[in-house]
Amino acid sequence: MISKEEIKHIAELARIGLSETEIEKMGKELSAILDHMDTLKKVDVSQVDSTSFSVLIENTMREDEIKEAEPTVIERLLETVPEKKGKLVKVKTVLGSNE
């Protein structure tokens, strides 16, 4: 059973705000799901490499050069920004004290 503290820690890592009731519920649900994952303990993987590729493909390279985006794309992107100053995205202080 995942502890409340652990859920709080994970929630902060995931940057998701959860209420006290949500934290408790999440703990139960994740524990149940993770219990199911324990069947993997039975599998012998001593002879196996891990893979994150489903199909073996070669890495694709390209020249390190700037390709300007189309003006309409830039315009639309800027329109979706919640808070901006000119073409710059505005955020709250990044460096400094945090709760």
Place this chain on the structure above:
Amino acid sequence: MNKLTIKQLHQGLIKKEFSSQELTKSFLKRIESRDKKIGAFLSVFKDSALDQAEKIDKLIAEKKELPILAGIPTAIKDNILVAGEKCTSGSKILENYIASFDATVIKKLKEQGTIILGKTNLDEFAMGSSTENSYFGPTRNPRDLERVPGGSSGGSAAAVADDMCAYALGSDTGGSIRQPASFCGVVGLKPTYGTVSRYGLMAFASSLDQIGPLTKTVEDAKIVFEGIRGRDPKDSTSLEKEETEVEIKNLRVGVPKEYFVEGIDPEVEKTVKEAIKKYEKRGAIIEEISLPHASYALPVYYIISPSEASSNLARYDGIKYGLSKRENAENLLDIYLQSRGEGMGKEVRRRIMLGTYVLSAGYYDAYYIKAQKVRNLIKQDFNKAFEKVDVIFTPVSPTVAFKLGEKATDPLSMYLVDIYTISVNLAGLPALSLPCGTAHNLPVGLQIIGKPFGEDKIFTAGQAVEKDA
């Protein structure tokens, strides 16, 4: 008109039996009359669709030679970007988000002159198997309005099944095209990983996602697949590959014994086995095969996909776009916590939390690395099987479409619905889902799995099953 296949519609347009505008109006009318009950569409592009149709009709009048998809109306899952239109991914956090560019598949389809009718409903961020996880409400199965259409591409499947479009696009990460196709009685294809560009598809799990068609026939699925496939410099995981057709008498079919065990609805099992028997009568060789690690596919998937999702969905942070909760935010962290906490639904938050946990220090080796190793074993099972057979036949789902709300409270029981489709994504294989009969008066889908880039073989087999059904 609404019931015709793409090929028939193309013929009809060229022979001037009807115009693209008439065709488009017919579909728009159907959407207007049916969609209040079904809820397949999140947005309908009435004006732009008719504009597009007008342009196509001019080209037809000028006797220009047109691609087969020209003037054919389609519906697009709302996690695929169409420039200038809302793209919500079924989520509150993107409720008012406007796409700034076309996905590559959309660019290709527009070049061929397809008519985009609108965007379809989906489980939020493609996470779900019933389209009940959409922030905008569920979609209903046209075959039985009390039941789910499946998910996560439920809107697309329902739109095709109810003749609200000629074909649709969906995305498939663990079965999200194939399973709703099965539940709604239409055809769905998940292409080989990499054959269709993911540029412009809102990423869920990058090593598993693929865009694919939902259509009325296998031939239509082939037509749409040809129209959207291809290497894309904007998606470095995309590739080009050729394949040749094979005569059916030479196709060896494998049926995995592990797929017909406890848990499958006996009526579904009966229907699928009957379809396989009919296929055998055509001269195909049916062989029992073994996929020994089949039972591990579910835990492997539910470790890998949430992990990739936790990374991919980190971008929805209320800073550059989307829901941004700033009123009560004292600092930057608050904006993240509140925007994501409020903007994302229960299932999405659950999976992000699961992924974050699994990837965190102390658990990474036990869960994530272990899962990736077992993934390799699952892949090897398929490789071994494909030494003996050309295609593999399985049920798509252990169940037919269930009732709305039936599985909503137990996440695990919902996950089990995808037990047959998941391993296909883990191994990057192509797979077709097509109607092969009914059980409890509801559609049952047969899944045909092929080798990587083996789409032609699965189309060939699929067309035969289609004739027999």
